[in-house]
Amino acid sequence: METFTDLVLKLIEATRNHEYYRDVECINMIASEGLKSPAVKQMQSLASDLEGRYAEGENDLEGHVKVRYYQGQKYMTQVENYATDLMKGLFKCNWADVRIVSGTHANLATFKGLSLAAKNRKMVVTPLSCGAHISHDYTGLAGNVLGLENINHVYDINEFNIDPDRSADVIRAAKPGIVTFGGSLFLFPHPLKELKEVCNEVGAYVAYDASHVLGLIAGGVFQDPFKEGADIISSSTHKTFPGPQGGVIMGNFDSSRMERAIKKIQFAVFPLSASSTHLGRLPALGIAALEMKLFGAELAKQIVKNAQTAGQYLYENGVKVLCEKKGFTRSHQIAVDIRSFGGGNKVAQALEDANIIINKNLLPYDDQGSKSDPSGLRIGFQDVTRRGFRESDIKHLCDLMLDVIKGKRKPSEVKTDVIALKKEFNTVKYGFQNIEEALSYIKKI
Ligand SMILES: Cc1ncc(COP(=O)(O)O)c(C=O)c1O
Structure with missing residues (x-):
């Protein structure tokens, strides 16, 4: 049985591991999670x-x-x-x-x-x-x-x-x-x-x-x-x-x-x-309210543009992104019916193995009891957008996702590219790097 001190050591290690894994090595596309600026x-x-x-x-x-x-x-x-x-x-x-x-x-x-x-x-x-x-x-x-x-x-x-x-x-x-x-x-x-x-x-x-x-x-x-x-x-x-x-x-x-x-x-x-x-x-x-007041319009516009770009690109590449006739989305998310590639559970897991974090999702026409293996994925673009992804970067990210979804490359191989891509986008935009920067910005305006 583990001792109390072993548990504390493991707790600290797991926390450090988590911070590195999700903040440094993974690309986050969970639609319900935000990305705080350094100033926040x-x-x-x-x-x-x-x-x-x-x-x-x-x-x-x-x-x-x-x-x-x-x-x-x-x-x-x-x-x-x-x-x-x-x-x-x-x-x-x-x-x-x-x-x-x-x-x-x-x-x-x-x-x-x-x-x-x-x-x-x-x-x-x-x-x-x-x-x-x-x-x-x-x-x-x-x-x-x-x-x-x-x-x-x-x-x-x-x-x-x-x-x-x-x-x-x-x-x-x-x-x-x-x-x-x-x-x-x-x-x-x-x-x-x-x-x-x-x-x-x-x-x-x-x-x-x-x-x-x-x-x-x-x-x-x-x-x-x-x-x-x-x-x-x-x-x-x-x-x-x-x-x-x-x-x-x-x-x-x-x-x-x-x-x-x-x-x-x-x-x-x-x-x-x-x-x-x-x-x-x-x-x-x-501070987050201030950032949204100053940069929210630009950020929100780009988030929606990135979501629509991904919808179009994945759709053109054979993935059933829903609502094609309506331009896929007007929000930060797209919904994908992924049954022809093995279903939500399998694909979300394969993407996780490539360090792309997405959630599987029930779609309106699913049997609502099948939560563990729904037809869909829900993909969010607010995190990558705040890290500076624009349309061409989104297409590159979609290519990596397509490699995994279509089984063209092993997730472990794609993961190397995902970590490299994440390194290129390691700062948070549309916000302040620290409080002093926020203060001097406010004083200027
Ligand atoms: C529409 C909606 N309302 C409420 C919540 C719950 O929010 P919280 O997780 O902050 O309790 C969620 C969570 O994702 C949500 O999607």
């Missing part, structure tokens, strides 16, 4: 005391600290208020809550709060099989934890999107308290503006889970949920938005209806679902 990481390390503190209490309707139940808060309160205001400024809304520790927590507080404010506990969601996150579903948080009654949007597999007309009929018939949009397998903007009117008609709150696309929204290349009629945005802060792992909820306090919703969501945050709010991430969140 530096800010995280500067906040190590903050990371251990508590700030339980209530916030006001601007999202600012109102009451705290612990002493020693004077700077912590400032940090939380500044991070809140930076997120409000970036997303042009007048209320935000940054006490949220993850996207799932954001959904927990949003769905709980809205269900308390709404007239009933019915929630219309995208089917899990068509890209919703498990937290939206009756088998996950929404049903099993919160006891909400789920009713599905009608999904059009050919369009890879919610069917606006038939979903309008569902909403009209069900008269739910909440209608949600957004998802995990999320290629095209959801028909929020098309369905806003019917949501109003039945008096439903509209919630938009922006976890995957928050950075694209900040960059102005994806639908703007607030402009299209969302009441609340819930989100992770670490996918296309390249901040520290955490979450945020945002909205607009502009009516008694929204006042009621925001107050209920705040109640669902504290005291219902948060005690320590992981304050150490907040300074880094603020």
